[in-house]
Amino acid sequence: MIGSELLRRAVRAGLIGGVAIVYLALVGMVEKFEARHLVSDWLNLGKLLLALPPLLAGYLATRPRVESGQLVRPARGPAVTAGLVSGVLTGGVAALWLAFVHLFPPGAVRNIFIAVSPKLLDIMTFGRGLAVGVVLWVVVGAGLGALGAAYRTLPERAGRPLSVGLATTLMLALLQRIIPPLLYNLNLDSTWLYSTSFGGLTPVGAVVVFVVATALPALWMVRGQAVRQRVTQLPPARRRVFDVSRLLLLAVVLAVVPRLLGSALSEVLGEIGVYLLMGLGLNIVVGYAGLLDLGYVAFFATGAYLTALFTGAHLVTSLGAVASPSFILHLDFYPAVPLVILLAAFVGLLIGAPVLRLRGDYLAIVTLGFGEIARVLLTSSWLQKFTGGPQGLRDITDAHIGGVGFRDPQPFYYLVLAFCALAVFVSVRLADSRVGRAWSAMREDELAAEAMGISTVKYKLLAFAMGAAVGCLSGTLFAVQIGSLTPDSFTILVSITALAIVVVGGMGSIRGVLVGTVLLIGLPGVLDEFEEYRLLVYGAALIVVMVLRPQGLIPNIRRMRELQEEEVAQDQWLKEEAPAVTVGGGGAS
Amino acid sequence: MSALLEIRGLVKRFGGLNAVDGVDLDVEAGEILSVIGPNGAGKTTLFNVTTGLYPPDGGSIVFDGHNLVGLKPNQVCSLGISRTFQTVRLFPNMTVLENAMVGQHCRTRSGVVGAVLRLPHTRAEEQSVRGRARDALSFFGSRLAGYREDQPAMALSYANRRRLEIARAMATAPKLILLDEPTAGMNPKETEEMISLIGKLREERGFTIVVIEHDMRLVKGVSDRVVALDYGRNIAEGTFEQVSTDVRVIEAYLGKGAVKAG
Numbered sequence: 030m031i032g033s034e035l036l037r038r039a040v041r042a043g044l045i046g047g048v049a050i051v052y053l054a055l056v057g058m059v060e061k062f063e064a065r066h067l068v069s070d071w072l073n074l075g076k077l078l079l080a081l082p083p084l085l086a087g088y089l090a091t092r093p094r095v096e097s098g099q100l101v102r103p104a105r106g107p108a109v110t111a112g113l114v115s116g117v118l119t120g121g122v123a124a125l126w127l128a129f130v131h132l133f134p135p136g137a138v139r140n141i142f143i144a145v146s147p148k149l150l151d152i153m154t155f156g157r158g159l160a161v162g163v164v165l166w167v168v169v170g171a172g173l174g175a176l177g178a179a180y181r182t183l184p185e186r187a188g189r190p191l192s193v194g195l196a197t198t199l200m201l202a203l204l205q206r207i208i209p210p211l212l213y214n215l216n217l218d219s220t221w222l223y224s225t226s227f228g229g230l231t232p233v234g235a236v237v238v239f240v241v242a243t244a245l246p247a248l249w250m251v252r253g254q255a256v257r258q259r260v261t262q263l264p265p266a267r268r269r270v271f272d273v274s275r276l277l278l279l280a281v282v283l284a285v286v287p288r289l290l291g292s293a294l295s296e297v298l299g300e301i302g303v304y305l306l307m308g309l310g311l312n313i314v315v316g317y318a319g320l321l322d323l324g325y326v327a328f329f330a331t332g333a334y335l336t337a338l339f340t341g342a343h344l345v346t347s348l349g350a351v352a353s354p355s356f357i358l359h360l361d362f363y364p365a366v367p368l369v370i371l372l373a374a375f376v377g378l379l380i381g382a383p384v385l386r387l388r389g390d391y392l393a394i395v396t397l398g399f400g401e402i403a404r405v406l407l408t409s410s411w412l413q414k415f416t417g418g419p420q421g422l423r424d425i426t427d428a429h430i431g432g433v434g435f436r437d438p439q440p441f442y443y444l445v446l447a448f449c450a451l452a453v454f455v456s457v458r459l460a461d462s463r464v465g466r467a468w469s470a471m472r473e474d475e476l477a478a479e480a481m482g483i484s485t486v487k488y489k490l491l492a493f494a495m496g497a498a499v500g501c502l503s504g505t506l507f508a509v510q511i512g513s514l515t516p517d518s519f520t521i522l523v524s525i526t527a528l529a530i531v532v533v534g535g536m537g538s539i540r541g542v543l544v545g546t547v548l549l550i551g552l553p554g555v556l557d558e559f560e561e562y563r564l565l566v567y568g569a570a571l572i573v574v575m576v577l578r579p580q581g582l583i584p585n586i587r588r589m590r591e592l593q594e595e596e597v598a599q600d601q602w603l604k605e606e607a608p609a610v611t612v613g614g615g616g617a618s
Numbered sequence: 619m620s621a622l623l624e625i626r627g628l629v630k631r632f633g634g635l636n637a638v639d640g641v642d643l644d645v646e647a648g649e650i651l652s653v654i655g656p657n658g659a660g661k662t663t664l665f666n667v668t669t670g671l672y673p674p675d676g677g678s679i680v681f682d683g684h685n686l687v688g689l690k691p692n693q694v695c696s697l698g699i700s701r702t703f704q705t706v707r708l709f710p711n712m713t714v715l716e717n718a719m720v721g722q723h724c725r726t727r728s729g730v731v732g733a734v735l736r737l738p739h740t741r742a743e744e745q746s747v748r749g750r751a752r753d754a755l756s757f758f759g760s761r762l763a764g765y766r767e768d769q770p771a772m773a774l775s776y777a778n779r780r781r782l783e784i785a786r787a788m789a790t791a792p793k794l795i796l797l798d799e800p801t802a803g804m805n806p807k808e809t810e811e812m813i814s815l816i817g818k819l820r821e822e823r824g825f826t827i828v829v830i831e832h833d834m835r836l837v838k839g840v841s842d843r844v845v846a847l848d849y850g851r852n853i854a855e856g857t858f859e860q861v862s863t864d865v866r867v868i869e870a871y872l873g874k875g876a877v878k879a880g
Contacts, residue, residue, distance in 0.1 A: 454734075455734050458733055458734045458735075458736065459730070459733055459734065462728070462732075462733030462740075462744070463723065463726055463728050463729075463733065463743070463744070463747070464728075464729060464730055464733050465733070466712070466716055466719055466720050466723070467720070467723055469709060469711075469712050469716070469720075470709050470712065470720045470723075473708075473709035473710060473711060473712060474707050474708070474709055474710075476671065476691075476707065477703065477707035477708070477709065478709075478720070479671075479690065479691040479692050480669055480671070480691045480692075480695060480700075480701055480703075480707075481692075481695060481700075481720055481721055481723060481724075481786060481787075481790060482692045482695035482696050482721075482723050482724025482725075482790055483692055483720070483723050483724075484690070484692045485692075491730065495730065
């Protein structure tokens with residue numbers, strides 16, 4: 030039997046999962062994703078999308094919870110039962126919805142919900158008609174829910190490799206447009222791994238990938254400690270060689286990648302780089318200093334427009350003539366970049382100064398306003414002589430090195446790579462320094478930081494300036510890449526995307542920002558079907574991360590999970606010791 | 619010779635409430651002074667105003683020849699006053715060592731350029747910051763040393779959090795340390811230890827100390843002098859024996875008539 034609390038949570042998770050399935054079907058994601066095969070014609074993205082809610086429902090229903098200071102994990106039996114319950118409910122809701130739709134004459138529902146096509150209904154009933162479909166939903170839902178719950182009860186040494194294996198297999202399946210040409214360029218045979226007729230992995234390939242990707246981390250968990258110890262015990266000189274060769278290897282791989290991928294995918298890499306820079310800049314403001322900035326697009330725009338004005342561009346006057354902006358320099362790109370950085374840092378100070386006294390929500394609201402002000406200013410007739418107003422700037426001078434222009438995706442990739450390396454370097458160095466500590470302290474407890482001698486005014490301004498200096502580089506690259514700017518490129522969506530990258534990846538974590546950018550920018554770039562649902566996916570990703578892993582995918586403190594448990598244990602300790610608290614004034618007699 | 623800290627006629631109002639209502643306080647260099655008084659007597663407010671968290675509504679605060687009125691908390695800290703908080707306020711996600719290193723902030727200078735380029739003097743400074751932070755932690759023996767250094771502050775036990783807060787205050791290299799209820803939430807054994815530590819804090823490190831405390835064993839054990847406040851005013855001053863037998867102090871704690879009844 031399972032406890033009433035567990036049952037209640039299972040029911041809730043199941044119902045939410047059911048609603049999620051209906052929602053995914055109604056917005057058309059299921060049908061759209063059905064076309065993307067993952068493993069031969071056995072599994073496609075649409076089916077995976079339908080399988081996720083019951084799996085997650087089972088997984089979430091059995092979350093360990095804090096009960097009077099103790100972390101309580103449901104035992105395996107009750108957990109699997111709870112998973113079954115939530116899975117049945119998820120499947121049940123989906124089945125009910127299917128039955129409900131079938132009550133109406135064909136096409137009637139489609140008048141309101143255009144995504145409810147006969148094809149969708151065919152997919153949702155697994156091509157077997159309503160009656161079989163309903164039964165299948167409940168049965169398969171129950172199975173998946175139980176699986177999700179059972180996964181929770183696996184010991185760490187089994188669970189961790191399993192999730193790495195599944196994630197790797199899924200990633201390889203999703204990268205079906207990238208890996209085969211890559212292997213082809215390396216003169217390797219890819220037909221055993223990727224199915225030529227469906228696009229996804231072949232069944233054999235999927236199994237091999239899964240087995241390898243599960244076995245390696247499992248092996249690492251057994252042997253990893255010893256290997257790591259041997260590396261740390263190397264003499265300093267040898268260890269330096271090890272570190273340097275690792276870096277060199279990474280550099281070589283990064284340098285070769287665009288040659289192997291071809292220009293269309295290099296363009297995606299370039300876009301990832303531009304957003305990575307933005308994410309790294311915002312990470313300084315939000316992740317390091319804890320200042321929630323929703324108007325980060327202002328710095329992106331500053332970088333882009335200043336680069337255009339410093340290196341040369343044209344605008345279209347209101348009479349339709351092409352003219353030079355009222356202020357224009359014709360600097361080389363490379364001398365212009367430091368100037369842009371300096372000025373952007375100054376703009377950071379300007380935006381930072383009025384919001385110094387604001388915290389949290391209020392800061393977010395005001396910076397949101399600043400982001401919009403930036404866009405409106407770019408459009409305004411007041412600045413039209415400089416920014417070209419709504420038509421923007423065009424013919425921005427291409428950056429060159431020895432006759433190689435950067436408007437091509439492949440050379441552009443190298444420029445982006447250089448800038449990103451610089452930004453990562455600056456971020457890493459800043460984090461582990463007096464400045465970084467001051468920011469952390471301010472983020473954790475502003476009042477205590479001030480009492481310990483940290484000028485919060487100075488370090489808030491510094492965070493805005495440094496964030497702007499790093500983030501403006503993304504604008505600079507953007508201007509170089511496309512060669513023309515309009516205010517439409519600088520909407521609030523840019524700010525939100527950058528923030529989503531930082532939050533999903535893990536605030537304050539550079540590796541997190543990297544992973545966040547690759548997932549949120551790279552995936553829609555590689556898979557067209559994501560593009561249409563980009564914002565929906567961002568929103569869902571934000572919600573899932575906030576609920577499941579508020580510290581982000583790759584948090585900056587590695588031992589976060591152990592810590593949470595330790596904290597619980599601490600609070601328990603406090604409770605036991607509480608009677609020993611000495612209370613007021615006993616000795617005044 | 620004038621006192622290290624001279625507070626004259628200090629007033630702080632919150633709305634209609636005079637939290638501190640004309641307090642005078644002299645702290646001589648090298649002494650341990652206890653501030654006692656019932657809840658709401660204005661003790662913590664006195665600390666908060668002195669360290670610049672709130673601006674005073676009247677009166678003067680002079681520390682070591684500097685006027686503190688109108689200064690920000692970080693400026694007060696760099697002049698040489700450090701403090702702990704009644705409710706422990708550490709940086710919970712930073713490690714124990716980092717917490718102590720933050721204390722050295724106002725004694726060091728390196729900025730963004732030094733951090734990014736890791737210039738020689740920045741490296742030397744980081745080294746000395748680490749050394750001084752370790753030195754402050756070592757005051758508590760093995761309790762905050764060794765593997766604990768790399769634990770986040772939130773993983774510490776409650777008593778250790780209090781100790782770390784004191785270490786962080788010590789790391790700012792102050793002349794005067796203000797301790798706000800250093801034994802609140804500690805068990806009797808830990809309180810005993812704290813009494814001897816506060817004594818050592820002066821003997822070994824030469825700090826002048828003002829301590830707010832409710833636990834009279836500690837007040838008796840450490841203080842050279844005791845000042846009692848009630849309703850934001852001074853009501854008694856002197857040695858522990860003098861103050862603890864003062865009629866007004868007993869009345870403040872136990873209510874009017876308590877003396878006659880006793």
